[in-house]
Amino acid sequence: MLYLVGLGLSDETDITVKGLEIVKKASRVYLEAYTSILLVNKEVLESYYGRSIIIADREMVESSSDDILANAQTEDVAFCVVGDPFGATTHTDLVLRARELGITVASVPNASIMSGIGACGLQLYNFGQTVSMVFFTDEWRPASFYDRIKENRDIGLHTLVLLDIKVKEPNLASLARGRIVYEPPRYMTVGTCAKQMLEIEAERKEGVYGEDSLAIGAARVGGREQVFVAGTLKELCEADDALGPPLHSLVLLGRRTHELENDFVREFAVDKEKWQRIWAAEYQNKH
Amino acid sequence: MLYLVGLGLSDETDITVKGLEIVKKASRVYLEAYTSILLVNKEVLESYYGRSIIIADREMVESSSDDILANAQTEDVAFCVVGDPFGATTHTDLVLRARELGITVASVPNASIMSGIGACGLQLYNFGQTVSMVFFTDEWRPASFYDRIKENRDIGLHTLVLLDIKVKEPNLASLARGRIVYEPPRYMTVGTCAKQMLEIEAERKEGVYGEDSLAIGAARVGGREQVFVAGTLKELCEADDALGPPLHSLVLLGRRTHELENDFVREFAVDKEKWQRIWAAEYQNKH
Numbered sequence: 001m002l003y004l005v006g007l008g009l010s011d012e013t014d015i016t017v018k019g020l021e022i023v024k025k026a027s028r029v030y031l032e033a034y035t036s037i038l039l040v041n042k043e044v045l046e047s048y049y050g051r052s053i054i055i056a057d058r059e060m061v062e063s064s065s066d067d068i069l070a071n072a073q074t075e076d077v078a079f080c081v082v083g084d085p086f087g088a089t090t091h092t093d094l095v096l097r098a099r100e101l102g103i104t105v106a107s108v109p110n111a112s113i114m115s116g117i118g119a120c121g122l123q124l125y126n127f128g129q130t131v132s133m134v135f136f137t138d139e140w141r142p143a144s145f146y147d148r149i150k151e152n153r154d155i156g157l158h159t160l161v162l163l164d165i166k167v168k169e170p171n172l173a174s175l176a177r178g179r180i181v182y183e184p185p186r187y188m189t190v191g192t193c194a195k196q197m198l199e200i201e202a203e204r205k206e207g208v209y210g211e212d213s214l215a216i217g218a219a220r221v222g223g224r225e226q227v228f229v230a231g232t233l234k235e236l237c238e239a240d241d242a243l244g245p246p247l248h249s250l251v252l253l254g255r256r257t258h259e260l261e262n263d264f265v266r267e268f269a270v271d272k273e274k275w276q277r278i279w280a281a282e283y284q285n286k287h
Numbered sequence: 288m289l290y291l292v293g294l295g296l297s298d299e300t301d302i303t304v305k306g307l308e309i310v311k312k313a314s315r316v317y318l319e320a321y322t323s324i325l326l327v328n329k330e331v332l333e334s335y336y337g338r339s340i341i342i343a344d345r346e347m348v349e350s351s352s353d354d355i356l357a358n359a360q361t362e363d364v365a366f367c368v369v370g371d372p373f374g375a376t377t378h379t380d381l382v383l384r385a386r387e388l389g390i391t392v393a394s395v396p397n398a399s400i401m402s403g404i405g406a407c408g409l410q411l412y413n414f415g416q417t418v419s420m421v422f423f424t425d426e427w428r429p430a431s432f433y434d435r436i437k438e439n440r441d442i443g444l445h446t447l448v449l450l451d452i453k454v455k456e457p458n459l460a461s462l463a464r465g466r467i468v469y470e471p472p473r474y475m476t477v478g479t480c481a482k483q484m485l486e487i488e489a490e491r492k493e494g495v496y497g498e499d500s501l502a503i504g505a506a507r508v509g510g511r512e513q514v515f516v517a518g519t520l521k522e523l524c525e526a527d528d529a530l531g532p533p534l535h536s537l538v539l540l541g542r543r544t545h546e547l548e549n550d551f552v553r554e555f556a557v558d559k560e561k562w563q564r565i566w567a568a569e570y571q572n573k574h
Contacts, residue, residue, distance in 0.1 A: 009396060013305035016295060016397070020304060084398060086405030092551055095408075099554070107406055109296060109398035109509040110303070111371060114411055116396040118373025121382075124401055125417045129444055132412070151442045157416055222396040264379055267386070 002069060002098045003078045004085035006110025010223030011040045012048040019080075019108040023049050026078035030056040030068055032091070034167050036082040036113075037185075037247065039223055053080075057168050065097050072103045084112035113249060116222040117160050121264025126256055127160055128152030133193050133250075134164040135186070143200045149252060150208045156256030156287035161197075163188035163248050187246035190217035190229070194236040194250065209233065214253040214278055216265060219243040231270040232278065239270065255287040289356060289385045290365045291372035293397025297510030298327045299335040306367075306395040310336050313365035317343040317355055319378070321454050323369040323400075324472075324534065326510055340367075344455050352384050359390045371399035400536060403509040404447050408551025413543055414447055415439030420480050420537075421451040422473070430487045436539060437495045443543030443574035448484075450475035450535050474533035477504035477516070481523040481537065496520060501540040501565055503552060506530040518557040519565065526557065542574040 003022045008014025015023070023029055031042065031053045038045070046053050056068065056079070068079065085091055085107045098105050118124045129152060131145040145161065152159045166186040174181035194215070201209060211234040219227045229239045236250070253265075262279055269275035290309045295301025302310070310316055318329065318340045325332070333340050343355065343366070355366065372378055372394045385392050405411045416439060418432040432448065439446045453473040461468040481502070488496060498521040506514040516526045523537070540552075549566055556562035 006398065008303060011305075013308070014303050014396075016301050016303050017307060018298075018300035021300070084402045084405060087402070087411060092408060092410075092547055096547070096550060106511075109301075109403040109406070111293065111396035111398060112402035112405075112411070115371045115374070115399035115402045118371060118399075119394055119396065121379060123379075124374060124399070125419070127417075128415055129442075130412045155416075155438045224393075260379055260383070263383060 001076050002072045002094075002103050002105045003076060004091060004095070004105065004107040005078050005080045006084045006108055007038060007080050007082050008110040009083060009113065009116050009221055011038060012045050014111070014222070016108060016110060019110065020049065022076070022108065023051060023078050023080065025076060027071070027075040028054060029078045030054050030080060032056050032061060032079065032081045034058045035087065037165065037167070038082050039220060061094065065094055068094070069098055069101055069103060072098065073101070084110050087112050087114070111222055113162065113221055114160065117218060117249065117251060119221060119226065120216050120218055120228050120251060120268070122158050122216070122251060122253075122261050123258065126158050126254060126258070126261070128155065128157035128254070130160045130162060132162045132164070133188065133196060135166065135188060135192070136196055136199075141200070143204070146200050146204055146208060150206065153208055153254060157254040159252045159254070161193060161250040161252065163190075163193050163250070165247070188248065189240045189246070190219070190243055190248045190250050191237050191240040193248070194233045198233060198237070209252060212278055214275065214283065216251040216253070216268065217243050218249045218251065220245070220247065221249060228268040229270060230265050230268040230275060232274070235270045242270075253283065255283050257283050259284075288363050289359045289381075289390050289392045290363060291378060291382070291392065291394040292365050292367045293371045293395055294325060294367050294369050295397040296370060296400065296403050296508055298325060299332050301397070301509070303395060303397060306397065307336065309363070309395065310338060310365050310367065312363060314358070314362040315341060316365045317341050317367060319343050319348060319366065319368045321345045322374070324452065324454070325369050326507060348381065352381055355381070356385055356388055356390060359385065360388070371397050374399050374401070398509055400449065400508055401447065404505060404536065404538060406508060406513065407503050407505055407515045407538060407555070409445050409503070409538060409540070409548050410545065413445050413541060413545070413548070415442065415444035415541070417447045417449060419449045419451070420475065420483060422453065422475060422479070423483055423486075428487070430491070433487050433491055433495060437493065440495055440541060444541040446539045446541070448480060448537040448539065450477075450480050450537070452534070475535065476527045476533070477506070477530055477535045477537050478524050478527040480535070481520045485520060485524070496539060499565055501562065501570065503538040503540070503555065504530050505536045505538065507532070507534065508536060515555040516557060517552050517555040517562060519561070522557045540570065542570050544570050546571075
């Protein structure tokens with residue numbers, strides 16, 4: 001049997017009791033370690049679970065899924081995923097491959113950033129589609145998020161923006177010389193996200209959002225050190241110090257915002273008076 | 288301290304290890320029991336947690352929140368919520384009241400139906416806003432869900448429909464005679480939801496969806512007895528036997544559907560050949 005076990009959002013104690021029982025008994029335990037990370041490292045998990053863990057990087061999951069699934073017709077394999085097991089497309093592939101091989105699949109759900117973000121005080125049913133933001137380079141500035149955010153904003157909804165993480169990226173200069181050297185991991189911050197958003201608005205000029213649009217920076221959602229900083233996109237460009245270490249996410253406010261949501265979120269504002277002024281002028285009863 | 292503890296979606300072992308530690312140590316343990324239910328009863332939870340549990344019904348949470356928060360400045364109170372603690376508006380109220388009283392609040396996230404629904408094989412980032420469906424009566428047929436679904440469909444997104452539950456509803460005839468007698472709990476099924484959806488389409492005639500629209504009925508998501516049945520809305524009107532006991536939810540497919548999502552979902556179809564035919568004609572590359 002293949003078990004997809006969600007690990008939740010922050011540390012070793014966020015696994016469910018059901019998930020922990022499966023991990024303790026499985027023949028092999030994998031940890032998917034490239035679409036998200038916990039705030040604790042592999043050794044902490046191994047010690048807490050009492051099991052050794054095989055790190056499954058992107059290449060292993062995408063190219064060597066049959067190794068992961070070996071003998072799972074008769075043995076139990078635990079494939080652990082940060083957050084909820086169905087947060088990322090790759091795991092759908094793994095399940096489809098397991099089906100082809102006649103392997104039964106079960107999943108153990110857990111908190112996902114897509115639901116955990118509710119802790120910022122915005123109502124989950126007021127969110128539209130979730131978008132992703134990647135690190136821009138000189139040559140590659142994918143901006144499909146802009147069109148998606150526009151769709152959400154047009155109907156008044158909030159948008160959760162998930163931020164890029166780069167783990168186990170090969171250094172290109174070394175690669176050209178035939179050696180594989182990995183770059184240190186990089187995690188996009190709210191500041192970088194807000195700046196990239198404003199760059200694209202400056203190019204596209206469709207008024208989807210602007211420097212004074214209200215947003216919430218979120219750090220380590222679901223963890224003991226969870227932090228929210230609310231402000232304008234311009235203010236959030238400078239909020240990285242207040243937010244602290246990764247992982248970060250950002251929420252852009254929609255205009256279909258309830259009074260109660262504003263009461264909750266305003267407490268996190270860099271400048272409460274400014275937040276309230278913009279909210280009253282641009283958001284309240286504006287949809 | 289007030290702890291909002293998510294219990295997850297199905298049984299007593301879906302609590303996280305972190306949540307269980309808090310519940311075991313808290314001065315008082317409440318269970319919010321009106322916006323959703325677990326698939327096990329209070330006694331199972333009490334035995335598993337080793338604690339007695341106070342059921343918090345809607346009236347208590349909305350009118351007597353200060354009783355729940357009593358002494359939480361100095362003691363730990365655990366307020367347990369099925370799914371994730373921020374799934375329902377009422378808990379936002381409780382947090383705001385706690386803030387007023389100078390009580391520190393922490394939350395322990397867990398799986399929510401809004402992320403757990405990913406187990407059906409549709410990608411979470413292809414979902415638009417979530418809607419709710421209540422039991423229609425002769426006098427009251429709220430159809431705001433129709434407009435919301437239209438917004439999602441217009442931009443190609445899937446819609447998760449959460450279905451009404453009625454617990455502790457007073458019997459109106461008894462109430463008129465001055466006695467409070469509670470009706471047995473009622474949980475909306477996928478069949479009722481699909482019929483009510485088609486009734487509203489028949490009235491509004493905006494072509495938001497129809498009898499041949501593809502959808503997925505979901506039962507006991509996240510539980511060991513999780514079932515998905517995929518089919519047209521007309522087929523899902525008759526799928527309650529295949530789905531089994533509560534809780535049910537429904538997903539209406541959007542046209543921005545990836546090939547891989549279809550591969551995954553088709554396995555659950557009442558009639559795989561028919562599903563594929565409609566998918567190819569009406570969904571594939573149609574957005």
